[in-house]
Amino acid sequence: MAGTDTSIRQIPDNTPLAPVIVLVRPQLGENIGMCARAMLNCGVTELRLVAPRDGWPNPDAVASASGAGILFDSAKVYATTAEAVADLDFVLATTARDRDMVKDVMTAEEAAREIHKRHAGRSVPVCGILFGPERSGLENDDVALADMILNIPLNPGFSSLNLAQAVLLTCYSWLSAQNPFEGTAFPPAPEENDNEAPASKGEIENLLQRLEEELDKRRFFRSPEQRPTLLRNIRNFFFRSGMTKQETRTLHGIISSLVEKKRSG
């Protein structure tokens, strides 16, 4: 079965294909190390970092990873969250805060099942989970890139987790949903034809970049103050829409058509 990168030798061959863990603007190297440890505990190996505050590589991270620092050999660093998720089809944002943004919420268990379903039969991950900085959590612009919110249902009177604990519970929920020791494999995904395959975040980003350019040319954004909010709302809508590859092509065609001069009428 297709699986996680087993060149990392601590991962058994039958480990299911895990989601990518994306730490957005993490602050302390020590916490990055603790996250790596929590990931490897659960057989999750692909770590991406967006603009880590103290730079990268970070010796504090290696020290606190207690042997899981091996994940850092293949960890990639990105300048923006958009770049970090560009090749992914399905992205979850972990956030406890109520947001003025329309996005469905999944529990960690529901998310785990969805990820296993989307990864069945694949060899490269297409699902990722975003975790925000220790102090402030994800910003609205990060959350706008996600398909859904992932919520870990804890004691509502005391629900704040530190970063590594949030990563641990999320990864453990994923592992528990398809325990390799019990051998309960999910049915393989049907042969997907390319048209119906989900668009990658990068394909949606390209579409939105193009739309933004056209809107700028036409001064759609009346004031500089209004621009970021409106743009975020537009991005939020398209990123959560579950758009397919075919639909991005259709929308490119629609934009091309609308910006042309009328040929009749």
Place this chain on the structure above:
Amino acid sequence: MAGTDTSIRQIPDNTPLAPVIVLVRPQLGENIGMCARAMLNCGVTELRLVAPRDGWPNPDAVASASGAGILFDSAKVYATTAEAVADLDFVLATTARDRDMVKDVMTAEEAAREIHKRHAGRSVPVCGILFGPERSGLENDDVALADMILNIPLNPGFSSLNLAQAVLLTCYSWLSAQNPFEGTAFPPAPEENDNEAPASKGEIENLLQRLEEELDKRRFFRSPEQRPTLLRNIRNFFFRSGMTKQETRTLHGIISSLVEKKRSG
């Protein structure tokens, strides 16, 4: 329903009766604090300490508990593990090591179900879970007091957890088996303002009618045969997108803008 000590005000009334967490000869106060935090995250409130190395109370524990130090007010300290479990009916020992001792093993999920079953209808806990010292884990004499071994099935190539993480996964497994907080940890949906309300199908239909007209004016549909299929795909995308009222207005604005002549560039 009988429940956990709700005099600890961070625990909602509907919290099920949790197991007692017994830390056997814990070493660092900081770790005891982190354990308290993990417990309270999951609505678990009764902590017992067996011969804590650095004595008790311990200011390091309070500092690292981040508000969960309230559990220490009712925490009891014992000289031996046997005394700490004397009033309990069912005790689980957490240990990763293979032991030369005949004792059945339960996963954290199986243990959770067993605890919920034994606690149904009770008001005082009869189940407890033993955790050993950070460095060495439980000794055989501690394990001998338990009914069963509790095992958390992790990546066999990298399964060591720190103490607070072991407590977190164990308590979370207990909570997950009968979680009263699902859907509540996330703040309840606010009174929906009109902007976030879902668009009616009629509003989406209006938007699509308008888009269709503009596309027809520009001969977007190259052939009459192609038109119904493409239109259906476009309609399908927007109808399943979960669009809000605000988003229909934004998309109307986008169409208006795109069909205008460029004002600059």
